[in-house]
Amino acid sequence: MTLVVGAFTMGLILSLLALGMFISFRVLRFCDITVDGSLALGAATTAVLLSAGVPPWAASLGGFAAGFLAGFTTGILHTFFKVQELLSGILVMTALYSVNLRVMGKSNVPLIDTPTLADLPEKLVKKLAGGDSVSIAGWPVPARDVAMLATVTLLVFATALLLQLFLKTNLGTTMRAAGENPQMIRAQGVDNRWMQVFGLAVSNALVGLSGAMLAQYQGFADVQMGIGMMVWGLASIIIGDALIGKNARGTGLLIVGAIMGTILFRLLIAIALRWGLNPNDLKLVTALFVFVALVVPTFAAKLGIRIFGGRRNA
Amino acid sequence: MLEIRNITKTFFPGTVNEVRALRGVTLTIEDGCFAAIIGTNGSGKSTLLNAVAGTFLPDEGSVFIDGTDITHWPEHKRARLVGRVFQNPFAGTAAEMTIAENIAIAMKRGKSRGVGQALSRSVRDEIADKVRALNMGLENRLDNPIGTLSGGQRQALTLLMATWVRPKLLLLDEHTAALDPKSAAQVAALTSEIIARDKLTVLMVTHSMQQAVQMPGRVVMMHAGNVVEDYAGERKKGLRIADLMRAFDRVRRRDLFDAAVANIVVPQYA
Amino acid sequence: MNITQKESNGILEMGLSGRLDAASSDFFYNAVAANIREGRQKIRVDASGLEYLSSAGLRSLLRSHRELSGVGGSFAIIRASDFVVKTLSMSGFDSLLALETDAEKQAEESPAEEGGAKVRHEEGIRLELYELDADASMEAQLCGGWKSWTAPEEGMTARVPLGSDCVALGIGAPGEDYASVREGLGDFLAAAGCAAWMPPGDSGTPDYLVQEGRFTPEVIALSAIRGSGEFSHLLRFQPEKEGAVLSLHALAAKTLAATKRTSTAFTALVEVGGLVGVSTIRSPGLIADGKAAEFPSVRDWLSFTGERVHEGALALLVGFVDASGSAANAAFLPEPPSTKGVRLHVHAAVFPFHPLANGIINMAESVAQLFSGAEPLALLHLVEDDRPTVGLGCSTFVRGAVWISGVNFTKGTNS
Numbered sequence: 001m002t003l004v005v006g007a008f009t010m011g012l013i014l015s016l017l018a019l020g021m022f023i024s025f026r027v028l029r030f031c032d033i034t035v036d037g038s039l040a041l042g043a044a045t046t047a048v049l050l051s052a053g054v055p056p057w058a059a060s061l062g063g064f065a066a067g068f069l070a071g072f073t074t075g076i077l078h079t080f081f082k083v084q085e086l087l088s089g090i091l092v093m094t095a096l097y098s099v100n101l102r103v104m105g106k107s108n109v110p111l112i113d114t115p116t117l118a119d120l121p122e123k124l125v126k127k128l129a130g131g132d133s134v135s136i137a138g139w140p141v142p143a144r145d146v147a148m149l150a151t152v153t154l155l156v157f158a159t160a161l162l163l164q165l166f167l168k169t170n171l172g173t174t175m176r177a178a179g180e181n182p183q184m185i186r187a188q189g190v191d192n193r194w195m196q197v198f199g200l201a202v203s204n205a206l207v208g209l210s211g212a213m214l215a216q217y218q219g220f221a222d223v224q225m226g227i228g229m230m231v232w233g234l235a236s237i238i239i240g241d242a243l244i245g246k247n248a249r250g251t252g253l254l255i256v257g258a259i260m261g262t263i264l265f266r267l268l269i270a271i272a273l274r275w276g277l278n279p280n281d282l283k284l285v286t287a288l289f290v291f292v293a294l295v296v297p298t299f300a301a302k303l304g305i306r307i308f309g310g311r312r313n314a
Numbered sequence: 315m316l317e318i319r320n321i322t323k324t325f326f327p328g329t330v331n332e333v334r335a336l337r338g339v340t341l342t343i344e345d346g347c348f349a350a351i352i353g354t355n356g357s358g359k360s361t362l363l364n365a366v367a368g369t370f371l372p373d374e375g376s377v378f379i380d381g382t383d384i385t386h387w388p389e390h391k392r393a394r395l396v397g398r399v400f401q402n403p404f405a406g407t408a409a410e411m412t413i414a415e416n417i418a419i420a421m422k423r424g425k426s427r428g429v430g431q432a433l434s435r436s437v438r439d440e441i442a443d444k445v446r447a448l449n450m451g452l453e454n455r456l457d458n459p460i461g462t463l464s465g466g467q468r469q470a471l472t473l474l475m476a477t478w479v480r481p482k483l484l485l486l487d488e489h490t491a492a493l494d495p496k497s498a499a500q501v502a503a504l505t506s507e508i509i510a511r512d513k514l515t516v517l518m519v520t521h522s523m524q525q526a527v528q529m530p531g532r533v534v535m536m537h538a539g540n541v542v543e544d545y546a547g548e549r550k551k552g553l554r555i556a557d558l559m560r561a562f563d564r565v566r567r568r569d570l571f572d573a574a575v576a577n578i579v580v581p582q583y584a
Numbered sequence: 585m586n587i588t589q590k591e592s593n594g595i596l597e598m599g600l601s602g603r604l605d606a607a608s609s610d611f612f613y614n615a616v617a618a619n620i621r622e623g624r625q626k627i628r629v630d631a632s633g634l635e636y637l638s639s640a641g642l643r644s645l646l647r648s649h650r651e652l653s654g655v656g657g658s659f660a661i662i663r664a665s666d667f668v669v670k671t672l673s674m675s676g677f678d679s680l681l682a683l684e685t686d687a688e689k690q691a692e693e694s695p696a697e698e699g700g701a702k703v704r705h706e707e708g709i710r711l712e713l714y715e716l717d718a719d720a721s722m723e724a725q726l727c728g729g730w731k732s733w734t735a736p737e738e739g740m741t742a743r744v745p746l747g748s749d750c751v752a753l754g755i756g757a758p759g760e761d762y763a764s765v766r767e768g769l770g771d772f773l774a775a776a777g778c779a780a781w782m783p784p785g786d787s788g789t790p791d792y793l794v795q796e797g798r799f800t801p802e803v804i805a806l807s808a809i810r811g812s813g814e815f816s817h818l819l820r821f822q823p824e825k826e827g828a829v830l831s832l833h834a835l836a837a838k839t840l841a842a843t844k845r846t847s848t849a850f851t852a853l854v855e856v857g858g859l860v861g862v863s864t865i866r867s868p869g870l871i872a873d874g875k876a877a878e879f880p881s882v883r884d885w886l887s888f889t890g891e892r893v894h895e896g897a898l899a900l901l902v903g904f905v906d907a908s909g910s911a912a913n914a915a916f917l918p919e920p921p922s923t924k925g926v927r928l929h930v931h932a933a934v935f936p937f938h939p940l941a942n943g944i945i946n947m948a949e950s951v952a953q954l955f956s957g958a959e960p961l962a963l964l965h966l967v968e969d970d971r972p973t974v975g976l977g978c979s980t981f982v983r984g985a986v987w988i989s990g991v992n993f994t995k996g997t998n999s
Contacts, residue, residue: 170427173415177408184406187367187476189393189424560788564865568883570890574971576879579862579888582918582967583732 005136005145007270011263012152013213014232018240018258019159020067020206021233026254027167028179028199030078033089033230035207037096038070040226042208044100047109047221056117060212067208068201070096075197100223107223109215116216117155122147148217155213159206160255167251175199176251228283235290236262316343316483316515321365321375335361336372337539343483343532348509348516350526352558353536354566359519362536363487366517368392379482394424397481399472399489406472409461413452413471416460417441420475444474448504466497470504477508484509486518490525502529523555533558537565586633587615596624597662601633604641612641616648620939621855623822623983625657632663637671649680656941700944701820708828712820713842714944722813722849722989724904725996726916728754730806733877736869738762742996744808746793746801748777748948751851753902753931754808755868757781758793758801765804766869771965772803773902773931775851776948778955779803780900780933782963784867790933790963794955806868809904809916809929810996811849815987817842818944822983829857829980832930832966833923836905838986840926845990846908852901853940853950854984858892859899859932860976861964892976894962898937899981900954901966903930904991913993920968920978932979934962940985947987 017039024032042063049059070092077088101107125134125143133140166172178185178195185192207229215221240261244253273279323336335358343349353359365372368389376385379395400406407416418432418441438456446453448470452463460468469489476484486505490498506529509516520526526533532550535543535558542565545553585602596619604612619627627648645661652659661680664672672678701712727742741762746752753773758781759765772781777795781803793801819838821830830838839848865887868876876885906917906927917927936958940950968978 166429168432169429170418170422170432171429173411173419173432174422174427176411177416177419180408180410181405183400184408185419186390187393187398187400187406188419188422189390190427191388191390564788564887567887567890571883571886571888573879575888575890575969576882578921578969578971578975579886579967580733580877580882582920583862583886583965 002139002141002145003270003274004267005141005149007266008263009145009149009152009217010270011266012149012156012259013210013217014236014266015156015259015262016159016210016213017207017229017233018236018262019156019163019255020203020210021230021237022255022258023163023199023203023206024071025234025237026179027176028196028203030179030196030200031085031089032071032074032200032203033086034070034074034092034096034200034204035089035230035233036226036228037093037100038067038204038207038226039211039214039229040100040221040223041070041096041103042067042211043215043221043225044103044109044211044223045208046212047111047215048103048105050111050114050116050216051109056115056119056216060117060209060216063212063215064205064209067211068205070208071200071202071204072197074204075193075200078200079193079196097223104221104223108220110220111215112219116148117213118144118148118151118216121150125150152213152217155209156259159209160259164252164255228286231283231286231290232265233262235286236265238290239265315345315378315380316341316366316517317378318342318362318366319376319378321362321372321377323361323365323370323372334539336365338375339536339539339541340375341534341541343515343517345515346513347532348514348518348530349532349534350518350520350530351534351536352520352523352526354562356538357536358539359536360487361539363485363517363519366392366483367396367398367485395482396485397423397476397479397483398485399469399476399487401488401491403465403468403472403492406475407460407468410459412457413445413460413463414438414441414456416471417445417475417478420478423475423479425479444478445471448474464497466493466501469493469497469501473501473504473508477512477514480512480514482515484514484516486516486520488519488521491521505529523558526558527553527555535561535565538569585611587612589619591624595626595628597628597630599630599633601635603636603638604634604644605636605638606640609638609640609644613644613647616644617651617939620651620655620657621937623942625652625655625939625942627652627657627659629659629661630663631661631668632665634665634668637668639675642671642675642677645680646677651939655939656943656945705824708823708825709821709830710824711838714818714820715816716818716944716987717814717816720814720816720989722811722815722991724809724811724847724849724991724993726807726809726913726993727996728756728805728807730755730868731915732807733868733871733874735871735873736766736806740806742805742808744803744805744810746774746777746779746795746803746810748795750810750812751775751849751902752779752808752810753904753929754803754805754810755864756803756805756808757783757867759804762804762869767867769806769867769869770864771931771963772805772808773900773933773963774801775900775902776951777801778951780955780960780963782863784864790960792933792955792960794952807916809993811904811989811991813989813991815851815947815989817988819986819988820943820984821981821986829982831980832928832978833920833926833968835981835986836903836923836926836928836930839905839988840907842988843990846906847913847991847993848905848988849991850901850903850905850986850988851947851951852899852903852981852984852986853954854899854901854981854986855937856894856897856899856934857980857982858976859894859934859964859966859979860889860892860969861932861966861979862886862888863962863964889964889976892980894934896937897961898935898954899932900935900951901930901932901986903928903966906993910993912995916993921970922968922978930966930979932964932966933960934964935960945985947985950985 024030045066046059046063049062074088074092077083122144125147133142134146174190175195178192182192237258240257243260244257318341321336321339325333351359384392414433442453490501533545543561585608588599590597649659701714704711727744729740730736755769756772757765757768768783770782770784779801780790780792782790839850866885875881906913917929919927935954966979969976
């Protein structure tokens with residue numbers, strides 16, 4: 001049971017990453033590679049702030065803000081300096097590796113005995129359960145794990161709701177249109193470049209937040225922890241699309257799909273690891289999965305999988 | 315009122331592909347005037363429209379709308395004053411977003427866009443009313459993605475969007491050229507109707523001589539980056555397609571009449 | 585339906601098989617029209633293979649009949665089966681039916697028509713030269729004192745009447761006096777009382793006047809050549825090989841050869857192979873200085889066809905040829921780059937094509953018929969373009985009739 005709770009928690013944390021990538025890949029149709037760097041940046045910033053005694057909510061917000069800045073930089077590089085989409089992401093991602101080392105001062109910051117966002121819920125759970133563990137379906141699960149799961153669930157739920165509401169606002173619809181048809185949005189009096197910068201910033205802010213939660217959950221921040229995260233996020237989105245079907249168009253469904261996809265993906269990985277998959281091969285397997293989904297369009301069509309939301313005009 | 319003063323634009327200057335697309339075009343479109351630009355391929359008619367829309371900055375010259383110098387305004391800033399419909403029905407709308415969402419974006423043209431709800435009750439009603447007036451039955455499909463509509467329907471909606479907030483200038487870039495004949499006629503009729511109703515100032519690029527003769531109050535003919543004919547007022551009223559054909563023929567012949575021809579021909583003309 | 589053709593003794597027999605109805609009537613009529621254009625003007629339709637004849641088919645038969653009557657040819661239906669005879673007589677078209685013997689009789693008569701013609705075959709072209717009146721000649725007045733491309737003055741102009749007794753060409757316009765035509769001067773030509781001229785400006789189409797009753801067309805001209813008198817010869821030509829054409833320069837040479845004179849006048853009705861020419865687009869009356877002839881400003885005054893134009897149309901040509909070397913005529917007769925010593929001034933009025941009768945035809949009647957039909961499409965001053973490689977050469981003609989006469993040039997008086 002601990003395994004399932006772990007997978008769910010991990011899945012929910014990473015679904016913040018998936019929601020961030022949903023904004024860049026689906027809404028803006030921007031292939032953003034910054035993600036690998038901004039996840040580690042969010043984790044590093046939060047870890048350092050926590051170590052410095054900053055309260056967990058402020059430290060998490062710090063991770064969010066750090067991610068925002070990273071995405072902002074990528075956006076500026078692409079729009080105002082006309083660096084290619086992929087290259088601007090790669091540049092920022094690479095730079096962030098050094099930045100992260102600078103932030104942490106070393107390659108790894110352990111978080112032992114530092115408070116986390118789950119502390120308050122943990123007390124609550126312990127009070128309710130009357131002990132250090134909770135019985136779920138007859139299995140004892142540590143109260144700390146349950147508290148973490150609850151915290152993350154709440155966070156993801158709130159984020160998803162805010163995102164959905166945002167996409168229905170004037171600014172949100174404009175951003176969606178900017179991603180799909182920049183020419184149209186310019187003709188409607190909007191500088192599509194700022195839409196892109198803003199969207200990328202929010203996208204990476206969510207990734208940074210995901211990193212912040214990951215650091216608190218795992219108990220450490222590592223400069224390497226972002227590697228391959230983009231592909232994982234992509235795999236999650238692909239699975240999510242397969243889950244909700246290809247005819248789903250509403251943003252709400254797509255958001256739910258991204259979250260469900262991430263959780264399912266984590267479960268699949270947990271099961272695979274349990275069955276003896278070498279953890280070192282995990283990224284290879286993930287990459288292969290995404291490769292197949294990208295390269296075999298008929299396969300993709302049958303599953304109703306889309307990588308980008310559709311054609312981007314002009 | 316639109317004033318184009320001595321605009322020049324050369325693409326790929328100094329290369330073998332150099333194109334002198336606009337060679338000092340000066341044109342004034344009075345308030346409430348519906349002007350069409352016709353011309354051969356490569357005559358610079360679309361380039362001129364793009365120069366007004368701000369797709370690129372001209373090499374020389376300036377553009378004024380109602381006395382405001384907009385020469386150095388970026389495209390999106392000009393959109394506060396200018397409504398546009400493109401040739402490609404896909405270019406003016408976001409295909410995966412709904413009809414209502416697309417229109418809601420257009421309703422905010424030139425205004426600030428906050429985090430207020432895009433499709434409030436009142437906005438939806440307003441949209442439904444105007445869409446119903448198109449008589450295309452689209453008012454029942456407001457929540458369908460606009461990409462599911464035909465080219466003609468999309469172009470009609472783009473036209474509605476471009477004129478929802480009354481533009482100081484409406485730019486139509488061969489907006490019926492990509493449609494089947496029946497849809498093209500429908501969109502052309504809708505165009506004339508909206509322009510007449512709102513008394514808009516319009517610059518339309520068209521390759522259809524029939525449209526040029528029927529729709530606007532003024533026809534400007536371009537050739538090789540210059541304005542070569544300007545049919546306005548009484549001269550436009552008597553304009554027939556045959557006159558335009560002859561005018562095209564005239565400018566084409568003028569092109570073929572080079573210095574070598576002059577050397578040979580002039581002594582033979584006694 | 586299917587059409588087979590065989591020609592014997594100048595009579596073309598078109599064998600029809602299948603159905604002549606709305607679907608095939610245009611196909612049939614176009615085949616007849618093509619034959620008429622190529623000079624096959626005695627046509628018999630062998631209706632023995634015809635299975636069905638509809639009203640549309642009847643109409644195409646009647647149209648063919650009318651077209652051929654118009655050019656002095658003949659059209660008849662032979663070997664008609666019973667139902668065809670019945671259909672024709674019921675609809676009152678039985679005059680189209682001909683007896684076999686009738687056709688044979690005509691066939692015997694036909695060779696006689698070539699009597700009097702000297703027939704030659706040159707480079708795929710069949711030329712027939714008829715002598716109309718060996719003694720006939722023309723007097724040509726050189727009118728107007730304008731020197732090309734200079735600023736004209738009032739005293740330079742001449743009043744040129746264009747009655748049925750003359751052929752003429754030049755630069756001018758109909759009007760009361762010079763002041764009234766100064767801004768509207770253009771190229772003109774006239775023959776048999778019919779005048780066409782090209783007003784400068786937007787319209788791009790020629791205007792025309794026809795002599796009627798007491799009205800005689802007249803122009804105020806800056807410069808004109810007006811020839812009066814009778815024609816001595818008629819030259820008919822048509823291709824025998826696909827694509828063979830007669831060039832303007834060859835035509836000019838033939839007029840000199842036919843009359844054995846050094847100066848000729850000619851009027852022609854020809855099917856165009858391609859015209860190369862210029863026309864005024866701005867009245868020369870507005871020329872204020874000597875710069876009008878300079879490039880590029882000359883483009884504001886003169887329009888060049890730029891390519892061979894009006895292929896397949898019918899052109900009325902009026903031309904004067906001078907190989908005498910006389911310097912006095914030089915101002916009126918420019919020298920094309922490639923015809924050493926032969927000066928040439930030819931204007932062409934272009935009309936939609938219609939066929940001409942074979943053999944000897946009357947110039948005045950043919951021209952009058954032309955002007956009473958469709959309106960002229962264009963009027964050009966023909967030139968030669970001898971630019972290396974890209975040059976268009978001179979105008980060419982496919983077939984037609986050329987009325988020729990020797991001519992004496994005299995200096996006319998100014999008005």
